[in-house]
Structures are given as structure tokens and as C-alpha cells.
Amino acid sequence: MAKERANIYTIAKEAGVSPATVSRVLTNNARVSKEKREKVQSVIQKYGYTPNALAQGLSNSKTRSIGLMIADIYSPFYSAVATECEKAADKAGYLLLMLTSLGDPELEKKQLMKLYEQQVDAIIVVGGVIDRIAVDEEYVEQLNHILESTPIIATNRPVGVRNCKIHLDEGGSMDLAMDYLFSLGHEKIAIIGGRKDAKSTLEKRMRYRTMIRQRGIVYREDYVFDSIDYSNDSGYNCTKELLKNPDRPTAIVAINDFTAAGVLRAIHDEGLRVPQDISVVAFDNTYLSGALTPALTSVGANYTEFAKHLVELAALLGRDMHLYFGIAVCVVLEDCREAVVGVVQRTAESQRAADIVLAGGSEFFHLLHIF
Numbered sequence: 001m002a003k004e005r006a007n008i009y010t011i012a013k014e015a016g017v018s019p020a021t022v023s024r025v026l027t028n029n030a031r032v033s034k035e036k037r038e039k040v041q042s043v044i045q046k047y048g049y050t051p052n053a054l055a056q057g058l059s060n061s062k063t064r065s066i067g068l069m070i071a072d073i074y075s076p077f078y079s080a081v082a083t084e085c086e087k088a089a090d091k092a093g094y095l096l097l098m099l100t101s102l103g104d105p106e107l108e109k110k111q112l113m114k115l116y117e118q119q120v121d122a123i124i125v126v127g128g129v130i131d132r133i134a135v136d137e138e139y140v141e142q143l144n145h146i147l148e149s150t151p152i153i154a155t156n157r158p159v160g161v162r163n164c165k166i167h168l169d170e171g172g173s174m175d176l177a178m179d180y181l182f183s184l185g186h187e188k189i190a191i192i193g194g195r196k197d198a199k200s201t202l203e204k205r206m207r208y209r210t211m212i213r214q215r216g217i218v219y220r221e222d223y224v225f226d227s228i229d230y231s232n233d234s235g236y237n238c239t240k241e242l243l244k245n246p247d248r249p250t251a252i253v254a255i256n257d258f259t260a261a262g263v264l265r266a267i268h269d270e271g272l273r274v275p276q277d278i279s280v281v282a283f284d285n286t287y288l289s290g291a292l293t294p295a296l297t298s299v300g301a302n303y304t305e306f307a308k309h310l311v312e313l314a315a316l317l318g319r320d321m322h323l324y325f326g327i328a329v330c331v332v333l334e335d336c337r338e339a340v341v342g343v344v345q346r347t348a349e350s351q352r353a354a355d356i357v358l359a360g361g362s363e364f365f366h367l368l369h370i371f
Helices: 008-015 019-026 034-047 076-091 105-117 137-147 170-183 199-214 232-242 257-269 287-291 303-319 321-326
Strands: 065-070 095-100 122-126 152-154 164-168 189-192 251-254 279-284 297-301 330-333 355-359
Touching (some): 008 019, 019 034, 076 303, 105 137, 122 303, 170 279, 170 297, 232 257
Parallel strands (some): 065 122, 122 152, 152 164, 251 279
Antiparallel strands (some): 330 355
16 A cells, blocks of 8 residues: 555555544544554554544634535436535535445445545435445444534434434325325236335335235235336336236336336336326436326425425534534424326426424424425
8 A cells, every 4th residue: 555545444444443443543532442543553654644634633613514425416316405405505605515425335435434524514414325224333333423523414314323314204205106096096006116225215115015905905025126226227127027927017106216217118118008008106206207208107305395404404503513412303304295296297286295394302493384
């Protein structure tokens, strides 16, 4: 390892510790065992590593910057969230520093440390590893290390991490999609896409199963398809496999618009028509839903309001970290979503968001109504 190439990650790897532990050693944090501290210091000395501004102890003055960690900027959903966060941050007088992990868990850990080293006032994390049902110990340690000085607002709260949580109501979104399909007379409804280890996907799946059974319909495992990601190709491949079923479903719920694009393509390749032969409903209602042929029925989020809450909470806690330790914030944007719209074309009849439930007992939160 050349001297000029040594960094917090390569030092951590050689010392057999996490990047967060290296950061603690650099900042003389007491929460490091003597053994680990000596290992890290030995590697630092070996390569003559000179720590950056973080380790040199920058002042505690606020930078009026907010870090945004996005899981995959290629996704229409994350692009929409990032765009609205940029607008909200600019309106609030903050600089938004955005990084993406492109779906790579190891890259996400590195990107989070980069934001931390930039000494942003707070970090927003949307999707990615933090959305997993179970996260590894190193990731938990990293988040808790960052939380010692920098607030984190995320779409999930892993076990053992006390970050603030703001998330969309995934179960409520599934309610809208399923009720719409039931209103059309569908009972044989399949669901396609999503990682089963992602909390947002799990919440949708659980609600799907509940609603099927509440209708007295037999739940069928052969109508449920996992995918390795949320892509167009995954939607296509899963749908091709689904349509081999001799007892073909009459409707498909796709986990997002991107996956639904592949679903529509597979249906077309099989010589079937939407909605005449099979109905399709998706989630996110991004620009993609209106660009597809036929236009896609999609349950969408109010991205402007979602981003507003993310940025406002980040700015609030970034200004005064003491507030962070006094509250356990869990904000559920229950109806920060729009009702499904027509199968063939989207109409102006979509019902807008209703209540946003802000739970957590903080004096800074209250019940809002969006019209």
C-alpha cells in the first residue's frame, strides 16, 4: 500500500477493524479497546498516514450542509426523492451533498463515511442497506459511531441503532392497489419483484397476503415472485416465468414502476394485452408510469412532502444535536401517497394525501393535513 493511497478503509482492512473504529482512533475516542487501538496506530505509523480534516479536529461550527445517501440514483423512485430533497434543501438555505451506493452494500458504507468526514450537519439515508430486515454488526457500529456527533434521518431504523425514521406507509399503499383490483373483480392476483430481505418489500408482501385472505381467497405461493433487484429485467424475467402457470393470474402487482416496465414488456411478448387480458398495478407513480404504453396504474408518493419532512428534520437536528437525544422520532407518512388511477390512462381523479401521522412524542411534531 503506497503512502499516498492509504486511507481510512485500507487501514481498517489491514488492521482487521471497521472504518468506524479507525475513525474513533483518529479522533481519540475512548470507546476503542487497547488492543484495537494499538493495531490501528501500528498500521497508521507503518504507512505514515496523515488524517484528513476530520481527524485533525475541525471546529464544531455548522456547515449548513446536509448529506443524502441514496440507494440507487438510476431508480426513478430514488431520482424523484433526490430531486425533491435538493429543492427542499435549497429552499431552506442548505447545500445538499448527495452520494449513491448503486446497490452495493460495501460502497454504501464507504459513502456514509465520506459524508461524515465532510462534517455535514446531518445525514439522510433513503433505502439501501438500512432498509434491510437484518443488517450486519459492522454497519450498526458505523451508524452508531456517526450518531455520536451527526444526526441520521433514514427510512428505516435497524435494531441497535437510534436514528430518526421517516418512511412511507407501504402497507397503506398496498391497500390502495389491492382495493382497486378487487373493485375490478380480480381474485387471481400475483405480486412480482422486490427483495424479500427489504423491510419495505416485506411490509407490502404481508399486507398483500392479509388482504387476499380477508377476501376468502386462497393465498398462492406460485403467484409470489422474488427478484434480486427492482429492475426492468427482473420484472420481465419473473413475469415470463409467471405466465407459464396454466392457471394464469388475471392481475399483477409490480413492486415499483421500473419492475412494472418489464412486466408490461413480458405480457406484450406473450401476445397478451393490458388491461383486456391482464391488469397491472405498480408503486411509486414516477415519470415512468406515464411514459409506458399503455400508461401504468401506479400508487404514488407525494415526493415533495416526503422530501420536505426529511430535510426539515435534518436541519432541525443538525442545528441542535441535543434535541436528537431527547426524542425517538418515528414519522410515518401514512397518506403521503396518491390513490391509484386508471388502468389505461392516468386521470385527475386521484385522491390526494390525507393525514400524515407523526409519532414519537416530540413537541416539534404534530398532525398535518395535505390537500
